[in-house]
Amino acid sequence: MRFFIRDNAAAASAHVADYIADRINHFGPTPAHPFVLGLPTGSTPLGVYKNLVEKYKAGEVSFENVVTFNMDEYIGIPRDHPESYHSFMWKHFFSHVNIHPSNVNILNGNAPNLEAECVEYEAKIQAAGGIDLFLAGMGEDGHIAFNEPGSSLASRTRVKTLAYGTILANSRFFGDDLDKVPKMALTVGVQTVLEAREVVVIALGARKALALQRCVEQGVNHMWTLSALHLHPHSMIVCDEDATLELQVKTVKYFKDIEQVARAQGFEQILPSKVRTGPATVPTTITLLRRTTPNPEQQSLPRAKSPLQNPVMRAGIKA
Numbered sequence: 001m002r003f004f005i006r007d008n009a010a011a012a013s014a015h016v017a018d019y020i021a022d023r024i025n026h027f028g029p030t031p032a033h034p035f036v037l038g039l040p041t042g043s044t045p046l047g048v049y050k051n052l053v054e055k056y057k058a059g060e061v062s063f064e065n066v067v068t069f070n071m072d073e074y075i076g077i078p079r080d081h082p083e084s085y086h087s088f089m090w091k092h093f094f095s096h097v098n099i100h101p102s103n104v105n106i107l108n109g110n111a112p113n114l115e116a117e118c119v120e121y122e123a124k125i126q127a128a129g130g131i132d133l134f135l136a137g138m139g140e141d142g143h144i145a146f147n148e149p150g151s152s153l154a155s156r157t158r159v160k161t162l163a164y165g166t167i168l169a170n171s172r173f174f175g176d177d178l179d180k181v182p183k184m185a186l187t188v189g190v191q192t193v194l195e196a197r198e199v200v201v202i203a204l205g206a207r208k209a210l211a212l213q214r215c216v217e218q219g220v221n222h223m224w225t226l227s228a229l230h231l232h233p234h235s236m237i238v239c240d241e242d243a244t245l246e247l248q249v250k251t252v253k254y255f256k257d258i259e260q261v262a263r264a265q266g267f268e269q270i271l272p273s274k275v276r277t278g279p280a281t282v283p284t285t286i287t288l289l290r291r292t293t294p295n296p297e298q299q300s301l302p303r304a305k306s307p308l309q310n311p312v313m314r315a316g317i318k319a
């Protein structure tokens, strides 16, 4: 798992938006071969959406041939309720870019048969060729989408009862009235997310620090479902400094160090191959792009010790 720490929320959001726009542009989507993007809601991705809208308006990215699948939706509030995830997505993102409404997919929390709705959603993802990049946030209890603690790591799209902590956290959007917060939701499963070709998570603020620590420093654990990303070959977390509060200094230093070393060596971000080599369950080939000459500016900086030369880092790697 790659892990990038940025100074603040604005820098982390810009990093993620740049990354997504690069992915879409590199992919070169067409009507016959669209880019399939998984999307979250919540306060965390707002900065990413704002940046993506700005990039669209500046002509730096187009959503003309992008198909989206949202992670989750509440059960039991009308689709046009101001706090439904349908409303959220149109208000903060879709209305401001050139996406075709027919390319937007969001679970219907008012479907007459909720189980059938979930099965159909999985089938739609498959029919679209699988998700190329799933963007996600994280709950304070380490959940991804609405996969609350104890969710099966093999779970798929389904009806989920929300944890009390999540209902409490989300009550801020419902006038702090717990009675008004939906208690159930439809959500993609952990396995659904893991089958995306790439997963990018953004975590911001001290509120997420404990969950981030559990997910980054500890092993895969069904009680912190985001930690399942360690099982994914191409996952990435981007956070701000505040979210690192519970991490060991050694961990923070390690990840900052390897990012600096890679840059100094002239390595750009790793881009998945443009060509789909198989179903989403078989990740695409990874291409390492290397500049022909290392970046001279980076080269002239005092070189960071390679993790292998640094005794503290070496201890961390062994651990």
Ligand SMILES: N[C@@H]1[C@@H](O)[C@H](O)[C@@H](COP(=O)(O)O)O[C@@H]1O
Pocket (backbone or CB within 6 Å): 040, 041, 042, 043, 044, 045, 071, 072, 136, 137, 138, 139, 140, 144, 145, 146, 166
């Ligand atoms: N289902 C959503 C998650 O997808 C989101 O990651 C989480 C965090 O929300 P926020 O970003 O507001 O902290 O909220 C909800 O639980």
